Amino acid sequence: MVTTKTLKSTASLDGKSKDANVKTPNYCSLIELPERVFAPSVSMHRMELIQLIMKKWLNGTTLKYYFFNGSSDGSPATWKGTASQIASVKKGFNTWKQEGIGLIFEETNDRNEAEIRIGFLRGDGAWSYVGRDIIDQVPSPNERTMNFGWDISTDVDTTVHEIGHTLGSPHEHQNPLAGIVWNEEAVYTALAQPPNRWSREKTFHNIIRKLPIGEVEGSTHDPNSIMHYPFGPGLILSPTEFRNGITPAGGLSAKDREFIKKFYPPIAAADYIRLELNQSKPINVKPGQQKNFTFKPTRSRKYTIETFGTMDMVMVIFEKTTTGELYLSGDDDSGKDYNAKINMRLIRGREYIIRVRLFYAGEEGAGSLMIF
Incomplete structure (x- = not known):
C-alpha cells in the first residue's frame, strides 16, 4: 500500500524523468x-x-x-x-x-x-x-x-x-x-x-x-x-x-x-456437525466452501480421521479449550493422489473440532469424512 492517495508520476510516457523533485509514494x-x-x-x-x-x-x-x-x-x-x-x-x-x-x-x-x-x-x-x-x-x-x-x-x-x-x-x-x-x-x-x-x-x-x-x-x-x-x-x-x-x-x-x-463467513453453532465413530458424513460443498465437525471421544486412544472420494481438500483438527481452539494437526492433499488423513491420540471427554475446505472435487457430492 502507499502513504498517500495524491500521486504524481516521476516518469513520462517515454520512461524519462519529468521532475526529479517529485517522488513516488512508498509501496x-x-x-x-x-x-x-x-x-x-x-x-x-x-x-x-x-x-x-x-x-x-x-x-x-x-x-x-x-x-x-x-x-x-x-x-x-x-x-x-x-x-x-x-x-x-x-x-x-x-x-x-x-x-x-x-x-x-x-x-x-x-x-x-x-x-x-x-x-x-x-x-x-x-x-x-x-x-x-x-x-x-x-x-x-x-x-x-x-x-x-x-x-x-x-x-x-x-x-x-x-x-x-x-x-x-x-x-x-x-x-x-x-x-x-x-x-x-x-x-x-x-x-x-x-x-x-x-x-x-x-x-x-x-x-x-x-x-x-x-x-x-x-x-x-x-x-x-x-x-x-x-x-x-x-x-x-x-x-x-x-x-x-x-x-x-x-x-x-x-x-x-x-x-x-x-472465504470467511460467520460460523453459527448450527453449522457444526457431530461426528460419530465409524459413521461416514458427506462433504457436499462447492470448491472454496467448508464443513465444520465436532467429535468427543468416549475413550482415550489413537484415532484416524480421513476423507474419502475424488477430492482435493485441506483438513485441520483443533482441541476446544476454555481459552479457545488449540491447533493440533492438519493435512493438505491438494494436487496429490491420496486423501487427507490425520492419525493422532485423542483424549476421552475432550472436544475436538475438525474443519475441512474443498479445493476440487472430481464429481459433485462424491466426498465424505469418517473417524475410526
Missing part, C-alpha cells in the same frame, strides 16, 4: 517465493481451483498476532513500533473483523503462539507473506511475517492492506483480467527512485507481473480495492481511462467485502 512489496509446481496429471481446471484457495485459512481459525518489542524479547530494537503505530495495526485488524467474518484475531504476548509476527523496521518497506505462507514458509518464531517500514501511525489503509495479504489476498493491480498495459520503462524508472529504490526484478514481481488466473477471485478488476496500488499519470498505456492514473477510494471496497465474506 508495499510481497516476499518472492517459488511458484508451486503441479504434476502433469493435474488438469488446468483443478490447478486453478487449488491456486485460488491454497493460501486461504480454514474459516474459524484464531489468528494470533505478536508485536516484536526490541530488547525485552531479544529481537532487534529497530523492530519495535511506537504505541501509535501499534494502535494503527490494531485498527487494521478491527476493520476486517467488523465485516462479521468467521476468523478471530487475538493479540498474544508469546511469539511462539503467534502466526502473525509484526515488526516496524524503518527502510525495510511494508510487506507480508500471503495467507498460509506465514506458517508454511516462516517456521521460526524469531522471524517477522509482516513489516511496516515507515510511520503508519495515521495510515490505517496500509495496515488493512498488509493484513489483507495475511488473509490470502494478492495485489489487485496484478489481476490479469484488468487488461492493464504498463509503460514498463516508466514504471521501472519511477520505482528505482526514492523512497522505494526497487530493482527491476522487484518492480516486475510486485507491479508488472500478471498473476496466474487461478489466483484471482471473481471475473472483474476492482480499481478501488484496498489491495490495489494507486498510480500516477504516465505509468499505464491502456485502458485509456487509466492513462491519467488510478486512485483507489480508500478503505474496503465492495469487492473486498465480497471476498472476505465468501
Whole structure:
C-alpha cells in the first residue's frame, strides 16, 4: 500500500524523468517465493481451483498476532513500533473483523503462539507473506511475517492492506483480467527512485507481473480495492481511462467485502456437525466452501480421521479449550493422489473440532469424512 492517495508520476510516457523533485509514494512489496509446481496429471481446471484457495485459512481459525518489542524479547530494537503505530495495526485488524467474518484475531504476548509476527523496521518497506505462507514458509518464531517500514501511525489503509495479504489476498493491480498495459520503462524508472529504490526484478514481481488466473477471485478488476496500488499519470498505456492514473477510494471496497465474506463467513453453532465413530458424513460443498465437525471421544486412544472420494481438500483438527481452539494437526492433499488423513491420540471427554475446505472435487457430492 502507499502513504498517500495524491500521486504524481516521476516518469513520462517515454520512461524519462519529468521532475526529479517529485517522488513516488512508498509501496508495499510481497516476499518472492517459488511458484508451486503441479504434476502433469493435474488438469488446468483443478490447478486453478487449488491456486485460488491454497493460501486461504480454514474459516474459524484464531489468528494470533505478536508485536516484536526490541530488547525485552531479544529481537532487534529497530523492530519495535511506537504505541501509535501499534494502535494503527490494531485498527487494521478491527476493520476486517467488523465485516462479521468467521476468523478471530487475538493479540498474544508469546511469539511462539503467534502466526502473525509484526515488526516496524524503518527502510525495510511494508510487506507480508500471503495467507498460509506465514506458517508454511516462516517456521521460526524469531522471524517477522509482516513489516511496516515507515510511520503508519495515521495510515490505517496500509495496515488493512498488509493484513489483507495475511488473509490470502494478492495485489489487485496484478489481476490479469484488468487488461492493464504498463509503460514498463516508466514504471521501472519511477520505482528505482526514492523512497522505494526497487530493482527491476522487484518492480516486475510486485507491479508488472500478471498473476496466474487461478489466483484471482471473481471475473472483474476492482480499481478501488484496498489491495490495489494507486498510480500516477504516465505509468499505464491502456485502458485509456487509466492513462491519467488510478486512485483507489480508500478503505474496503465492495469487492473486498465480497471476498472476505465468501472465504470467511460467520460460523453459527448450527453449522457444526457431530461426528460419530465409524459413521461416514458427506462433504457436499462447492470448491472454496467448508464443513465444520465436532467429535468427543468416549475413550482415550489413537484415532484416524480421513476423507474419502475424488477430492482435493485441506483438513485441520483443533482441541476446544476454555481459552479457545488449540491447533493440533492438519493435512493438505491438494494436487496429490491420496486423501487427507490425520492419525493422532485423542483424549476421552475432550472436544475436538475438525474443519475441512474443498479445493476440487472430481464429481459433485462424491466426498465424505469418517473417524475410526
